[in-house]
Structures are given as structure tokens and as C-alpha cells.
Amino acid sequence: MKKILILFILLVTFGINWCFSQPQEYKDHEIDSLTIEFRAASIDSLKIKLGKRIIGRYISKAWNANNTGRYAESYRTYHQAFEFWEAKEMLSLFEKTKNSQIERSYYFSLANLYFNYGHLMGATGNDLERKFNYLKAYEIAVRWDDAINTTYGLTGIALIHMENNALDSASLTIKKTLLYPADQIGYNYSTMLFLDGMIEYMSKNYAAAKHSFSRGLSDATKRNNDTGKALTYYGLAKTYTALSKPDSSYLYAMNSLEIMKIMEEVQILEFDIAGVYEQLYEHFIQVGQPDSTLMYLQLANKKGIELREKRIAQMAAFQQELLNREKKASWEEKKRIQRESQFRTYSFLGILAVLSALGLILFRSFRQKQKANILLASQKAEVQKTLARLKETQAQLIQSEKMVSLGELTAGIAHEIQNPLNFVNNFSEVSNELIDEMNEEMENGDLDEAKLIAEDIKQNLEKINHHGKRADAIVKGMLQHSRKNAAEKEATDINKLADEYLRLAYHGRRAKDKSFNANLETNFDKSIGLVNVIPQDIGRVVLNLITNAFYAVNEKKLSQEKVIAGHGNSTNDDLKPYTPTVSISTLAENNKVKIIVKDNGIGIPKHVVDKIYQPFFTTKPTGEGTGLGLSMSYEIVTKGHQGELKVDTKEGEGTSFTITLPKI
Amino acid sequence: MKILVVDDEMDVKDLFLQRFRKEIRKGELKFVFAFSGEEALKTLDGLQHETVLILSDINMPGMSGLELLKRIKSKYIAPPPVVMMVTAYGDDENFNTAKSLGADDFLTKPVDFKMLKQKLLSN
Numbered sequence: 084m085k086k087i088l089i090l091f092i093l094l095v096t097f098g099i100n101w102c103f104s105q106p107q108e109y110k111d112h113e114i115d116s117l118t119i120e121f122r123a124a125s126i127d128s129l130k131i132k133l134g135k136r137i138i139g140r141y142i143s144k145a146w147n148a149n150n151t152g153r154y155a156e157s158y159r160t161y162h163q164a165f166e167f168w169e170a171k172e173m174l175s176l177f178e179k180t181k182n183s184q185i186e187r188s189y190y191f192s193l194a195n196l197y198f199n200y201g202h203l204m205g206a207t208g209n210d211l212e213r214k215f216n217y218l219k220a221y222e223i224a225v226r227w228d229d230a231i232n233t234t235y236g237l238t239g240i241a242l243i244h245m246e247n248n249a250l251d252s253a254s255l256t257i258k259k260t261l262l263y264p265a266d267q268i269g270y271n272y273s274t275m276l277f278l279d280g281m282i283e284y285m286s287k288n289y290a291a292a293k294h295s296f297s298r299g300l301s302d303a304t305k306r307n308n309d310t311g312k313a314l315t316y317y318g319l320a321k322t323y324t325a326l327s328k329p330d331s332s333y334l335y336a337m338n339s340l341e342i343m344k345i346m347e348e349v350q351i352l353e354f355d356i357a358g359v360y361e362q363l364y365e366h367f368i369q370v371g372q373p374d375s376t377l378m379y380l381q382l383a384n385k386k387g388i389e390l391r392e393k394r395i396a397q398m399a400a401f402q403q404e405l406l407n408r409e410k411k412a413s414w415e416e417k418k419r420i421q422r423e424s425q426f427r428t429y430s431f432l433g434i435l436a437v438l439s440a441l442g443l444i445l446f447r448s449f450r451q452k453q454k455a456n457i458l459l460a461s462q463k464a465e466v467q468k469t470l471a472r473l474k475e476t477q478a479q480l481i482q483s484e485k486m487v488s489l490g491e492l493t494a495g496i497a498h499e500i501q502n503p504l505n506f507v508n509n510f511s512e513v514s515n516e517l518i519d520e521m522n523e524e525m526e527n528g529d530l531d532e533a534k535l536i537a538e539d540i541k542q543n544l545e546k547i548n549h550h551g552k553r554a555d556a557i558v559k560g561m562l563q564h565s566r567k568n569a570a571e572k573e574a575t576d577i578n579k580l581a582d583e584y585l586r587l588a589y590h591g592r593r594a595k596d597k598s599f600n601a602n603l604e605t606n607f608d609k610s611i612g613l614v615n616v617i618p619q620d621i622g623r624v625v626l627n628l629i630t631n632a633f634y635a636v637n638e639k640k641l642s643q644e645k646v647i648a649g650h651g652n653s654t655n656d657d658l659k660p661y662t663p664t665v666s667i668s669t670l671a672e673n674n675k676v677k678i679i680v681k682d683n684g685i686g687i688p689k690h691v692v693d694k695i696y697q698p699f700f701t702t703k704p705t706g707e708g709t710g711l712g713l714s715m716s717y718e719i720v721t722k723g724h725q726g727e728l729k730v731d732t733k734e735g736e737g738t739s740f741t742i743t744l745p746k747i
Numbered sequence: 748m749k750i751l752v753v754d755d756e757m758d759v760k761d762l763f764l765q766r767f768r769k770e771i772r773k774g775e776l777k778f779v780f781a782f783s784g785e786e787a788l789k790t791l792d793g794l795q796h797e798t799v800l801i802l803s804d805i806n807m808p809g810m811s812g813l814e815l816l817k818r819i820k821s822k823y824i825a826p827p828p829v830v831m832m833v834t835a836y837g838d839d840e841n842f843n844t845a846k847s848l849g850a851d852d853f854l855t856k857p858v859d860f861k862m863l864k865q866k867l868l869s870n
Binding site for chain 2: 501502505506508509510513517539542543546550589590593597600602603
């Protein structure tokens with residue numbers, strides 16, 4: 084029995100009132116817009132204010148996700164929160180003020196973050212992590228004289244002691260929290276009293292238990308804390324059953340039931356209406372009314388199953404979300420997963436039905452945490468399978484992006500090949516004529532002239548060879564570009580590569596749009612030498628950046644033409660003539676090499692700069708961009724070459740992308 | 748008469764010099780070369796008192812052949828030099844644009860040198 088009671092209160096969380104949880108989308112949107120405001124803010128006091136609001140939203144979002152069983156999302160959100168809050172800049176923002184109250188407010192949020200993260204660790208069975216996070220929250224809170232998080236941390240530790248059946252330690256710990264005045268702890272004071280009562284109850288000190296529950300109840304009533312009321316009513320009902328006072332027990336159980344009928348469950352507490360029904364069942368065993376006993380057993384069972392079903396549905400919803408991202412996964416596959424999840428639901432219900440028929444002993448064991456863990460493990464396997472498929476799809480997408488950019492290149496390549504081939508044909512024809520002339524000169528006896536012609540022929544043969552090789556390199560490059568497997572790094576002439584892809588991009592664009600033209604500038608640092616890179620990958624990045632630059636300058640040109648057209652043909656000299664310019668330059672710097680692609684196009688609006696490396700993000704009209712170009716470029720530069728890809732842009736004035744590669 | 752050949756491919760110079768070596772030797776044709784539209788305009792400035800025929804590629808980085816054509820035809824009051832355009836893309840759009848800008852002839856790559864020779868000599 085003790086074990087079940089502990090399980091009920093496993094996951095008590097404080098700090099946020101779940102009754103006021105907001106819809107998820109709203110919250111995400113809010114975090115996004117607050118973050119934008121935060122980045123834009125230049126005054127420290129405003130930054131601090133916004134930062135505090137953002138961390139609050141993060142915790143609330145993560146907490147809600149945990150409470151509704153979306154563990155993966157909760158985990159992700161907590162990590163975002165830690166990243167945001169534990170950033171050096173954030174701490175120094177608060178420290179700079181030299182105001183101990185403001186500094187303290189930083190640590191208040193930090194302690195609260197650790198504390199709530201501890202719950203997620205508990206819910207997902209990471210007991211060591213859980214304890215570590217509670218202790219960390221406690222440590223920080225004590226150092227900063229923060230009564231709320233100090234008592235929360237202690238409560239968490241007390242819970243762990245309770246789970247381990249170390250009632251003495253649990254009692255000592257929880258009693259420390261009660262040394263603080265109720266006013267300092269606030270909303271969740273009643274929950275601490277409830278825990279104290281439960282520990283006393285389990286130690287069979289029923290009078291002390293009753294005392295704590297009653298105090299908890301009056302505090303919860305005063306604060307209008309329905310959860311606190313439901314918990315302490317429940318505690319009192321249990322205590323009165325133990326004291327053999329069935330009338331009082333019944334009354335309190337019904338009070339708790341009334342609230343829980345609305346609340347149904349406090350999932351994060353693993354306290355639910357089924358627990359109250361179970362208490363009523365215990366009560367009727369005591370008073371000996373078989374009908375009611377059976378009724379409440381059935382109700383406890385039914386509700387237990389219902390809530391379990393809900394959790395499975397939530398898990399399935401989480402899977403569904405992952406599945407939705409999977410663009411090419413077949414519909415049948417999704418169906419299969421749904422069927423499986425349904426099958427699992429039904430088999431689970433079947434097992435539970437058998438368990439209930441077997442009676443109390445099995446009914447108890449069904450509540451045990453292990454069950455949940457097994458379920459979780461199977462869900463995890465499912466999620467991992469989905470992830471594996473997601474990776475496969477990603478690989479396919481990458482290949483198709485390669486083919487898209489190959490398509491862009493084809494026209495450029497055709498042009499690039501035609502020129503060298505023309506030279507090969509022309510110089511060989513001319514050489515043929517020259518040989519005839521040379522023979523004539525020799526017959527005339529003018530050997531000097533013949534020698535001169537021979538020189539020319541030799542020169543022509545070299546040219547034929549040069550242009551043949553040029554065509555050959557273009558074809559090879561094209562094959563490399565679409566090659567499926569990851570290629571090896573090789574010592575590469577970056578300047579030559581940049582020049583080649585600039586030409587290809589230019590002619591590719593020209594072939595698609597004859598009216599397009601841009602001033603191309605190159606500025607190559609000859610001292611950079613050979614750099615170890617995967618040439619076709621870096622080539623693809625350069626191609627992508629130049630293609631984007633062309634797009635940007637063209638958009639600007641079009642918009643300017645519109646403005647001019649709007650002015651009629653009047654001689655409006657306000658508008659300077661716009662020369663679309665795209666430049667590519669290279670630069671050697673210490674042990675690094677930089678490739679800079681710069682344009683004077685439309686620039687990137689501030690609100691999307693952060694998103695440009697996200698897969699599928701594109702500002703081009705539908706069908707014109709895959710939204711994968713920059714994300715792949717980023718991937719290639721950072722992961723493939725341990726380099727950096729940085730952007731510097733001003734809306735309406737232009738953009739400059741800098742690729743920085745290590746030279747080793 | 749001087750023929751100004753404009754093309755961003757450097758080897759075009761050697762090719763023309765060899766293709767027309769006999770005509771050059773006999774003094775029938777004279778060639779000057781420019782490797783961009785901008786360079787072509789500068790060259791033209793230095794040739795103001797001579798009759799010039801211009802043979803220009805269309806696809807060049809920076810100033811395109813069409814832009815060059817537009818500038819030449821609008822700059823010279825009377826009579827503007829003869830301009831022949833050369834391009835790898837023998838499409839209607841380029842052709843029409845070139846014509847509307849006042850191009851005197853339109854050639855597609857690969858250039859048929861026999862025909863070009865006739866055209867140049869008859870001009």
C-alpha cells in the first residue's frame with residue numbers, strides 16, 4: 084500500500100499552476116516574438132525584463148509538455164531553456180547591474196529550472212539525474228536565500244527518500260521545509276504539508292498525519308488551491324480509514340472526489356481520480372458493503388484504464404508528429420503504426436481486464452511504475468524506428484537537392500563545353516590549312532617561313548589540348564557534382580574552383596533568363612595555395628551562394644524597373660542607375676581561408692535571417708527553391724569541413740556570405 | 748577598315764589572326780581585339796576617325812554584348828559603325844533584341860568562318 088501511495092505523489096511539481104496553462108501554439112509564438120524583441124533590445128534593463136519572461140515561458144512550456152506526457156518535447160524545451168539561461172552573456176547581463184536583488188532573480192529562475200528539469204528526469208526514469216537536479220536547485224536557492232526553491236528542492240529530495248522507503252530521512256527533509264513560514268513558500272505550501280502527512284501516515288503516526296493534512300487543507304482553502312484541497316482531503320480520508328472512523332473518511336473521500344471529477348488527474352503527480360475511487364473501495368471493505376465495494380473497485384479500474392488509454396494516445400500523438408515530418412514515408416506505413424498502436428491499446432486493455440478479474444493483488448501491480456517503463460521502452464523503440472526512416476528520407480532529399488542544382492548547372496555546362504569544343508574544331512581546321520601552307524613554303528625553299536608556320540601549328544596543338552582538357556574538366560566536375568557517395572578531401576585550388584563555379588552559375592542563369600545580366604567581380608588572393616576540401620561539396624556551396632546572389636540582384640533590378648515605370652518616362656534623376664554586382668573573393672588569414680560571396684541585391688529581412696539555414700525555409704516563390712540549398716551549404720561547411728558560414732546582410736542593400744575553412 | 752572583335756575568350760584573338768592570316772597579310776582586313784564590353788568602348792574612343800566594323804559576342808560577364816550594341820548605336824550620331832552580334836544561344840529573343848537595338852547582322856556559334864570572311868570583305 085505504501086508503495087502505491089508514494090507513486091501517487093511521485094512527481095509533484097511546484098511553481099506553476101497547471102490550471103492556467105495556455106495552448107501550445109500560442110506559447111511557441113510568444114517565445115519566438117519575445118526572443119526577437121530580446122535580441123533587438125539595446126537597453127540592459129529591458130533585456131533583463133524580457134529574458135525573465137522568456138525563461139518563464141520556456142519552463143512553463145516544458146512543464147506543460149511533461150505534464151501531458153510529451154517527454155521528447157519537454158526534454159528539447161528544457162535544453163533550449165538551459166542554453167538560453169546559462170549563456171555567459173545572460174549571467175553577465177544580470178551581474179552588470181551590481182544590484183543584488185536583480186542578480187538574485189537570475190538565480191531564482193535558474194534554481195526553478197533545475198528543479199523542474201529534475202521532475203522530467205524522474206518521469207523518464209533517470210533517477211540519478213533527478214536527484215542531481217533537485218540538489219542543484221536546492222544548493223543555488225540556499226546560496227541566494229530563496230525560500231521557494233529551497234523548499235521545492237527539499238521536497239524533491241524528500242520524495243526520493245519516500246520512494247526508497249527511507250521514511251526517517253524523508254520526514255527530516257520535509258520538516259525542514261515546514262520551518263519556513265507559509266507566506267514565504269506560497270501557493271504550494273499545502274503540498275508540502277500533504278507530503279509530511281503522507282510520511283506520518285506511512286509511519287503509522289495517524290494523529291500527526293491528521294494534523295498535517297488538516298493544516299494543509301486550511302492553507303489550500305485559504306489560497307483557493309484546488310489541487311492542494313484534493314490531495315489533503317484524500318490524505319484525511321486515508322487517515323480516518325486507518326483510525327476506523329468510516330463516516331469522516333467517507334466525507335473527505337467524497338470531497339476529494341468532487342474536485343477530482345473535474346480535474347480527472349494531475350498527470351505530473353500521477354495522482355488521479357482512480358486513486359480516490361480506490362480509497363473509497365478500501366472504505367467500503369472496512370464498513371462491509373459488498374455492492375459499493377464492487378462498484379468502486381470497478382470505477383477505480385475503469386478510470387485507471389481510461390487514463391492509461393489517454394496516455395497511450397498522447398504517445399501516439401507524439402509519434403504522429405514525427406511521422407508528419409517524414410515527407411516520403413508511405414501512407415501504409417503510417418496506417419501500420421496506427422494499427423500497431425491500436426493493437427497495443429487493445430491488448431493493454433485486455434491485459435488490464437484480466438488483471439482486474441484476478442483481483443486486488445494484480446490490480447495493484449498494474450499500477451507499478453515498471454509497467455509504464457515497459458510501455459515507454461516500446462514507444463522508444465518505435466520512435467527510434469521512425470527516426471531511422473527519417474534519416475533515410477533525409478538522404479533521399481539530399482540526393483534530390485543535388486539533382487536540382489545539377490539541373491541548374493546543365494545549361495551552364497552546355498555553354499561552357501561549347502566554347503572549348505569550338506576552339507578545338509577551329510584550331511584543328513586552321514592547323515590543317517597551316518600544314519598545307521608550310522609544305523608550300525618548303526617547296527618554295529623558304530625554310531624560315533616554314534619554321535614560323537610550324538611554330539604556329541605547335542602553338543595551336545597546345546591550344547587544342549588546353550581546350551580539350553577544359554571540356555574534360557567540366558564533364559568530370561559535373562559527374563562529381565552528382566556523385567552519391569561522400570567523396571574524399573583533396574588538395575584543391577580554391578581560386579580556380581570558385582572561378583569555375585562562378586562561370587557555371589552565370590551561364591546557367593543566363594540560359595534560363597536571357598535578360599539577366601550582372602557585373603561579376605573576382606578578387607582572388609593568390610597566396611592561399613592548395614586547401615584540403617571536398618571539391619564538389621565546396622563547389623556546390625559556392626554555386627548555391629552565387630545562385631542566391633543572382634536571384635537577389637535580379638529581384639532588386641526588377642523592383643527598381645517597376646519604380647521607374649511608375650514614374651512614367653519622366654527624367655527622374657533621384658534614382659541612381661542600378662548595376663547588379665556579384666563578387667567572389669578569397670582571402671588567406673592565419674591558418675584559415677575565406678571565400679566571400681557578396682551581392683548588392685535585395686538583402687535578407689531581419690526577421691528571417693535566423694531561419695535561413697533551416698531546412699525547407701525559402702523566400703523564393705513556390706517551385707523556385709527547394710529550401711534545402713543553404714541548409715545543405717551550412718551542413719557542408721560546418722560538419723563536413725569544420726568551418727564557418729556567416730552572413731552579413733542589410734535589407735535593400737545587399738548580402739555577403741563568408742565561408743571560413745581551416746587550412747589544414 | 749578596322750574590325751573590332753569583342754569576346755571574353757582570350758583565344759579568340761589567336762583564332763582570328765590565324766583564320767584571316769592571308770587577308771591580314773594582304774592588308775585587306777585589320778583586326779583589333781577587346782575582351783569585354785567596357786574595353787571595347789575604350790578602344791572605340793581611340794579609333795574615332797576610322798571606319799570600324801564591330802563583331803561582338805553577346806554573353807560576357809559585366810557589360811553584355813547587347814548593352815555594348817545599345818551604347819554604340821545611341822552614341823554615334825552619323826553614321827554608326829556596322830555591328831555584328833555573335834552568340835551561342837541562337838534564339839529568337841536574342842535575335843529580336845539585337846535587331847531592335849540596331850544590329851546589322853546576327854551570327855550563331857560555331858561561327859562559319861567562310862561566310863564571315865565573305866561578309867567582312869563585302870562590307
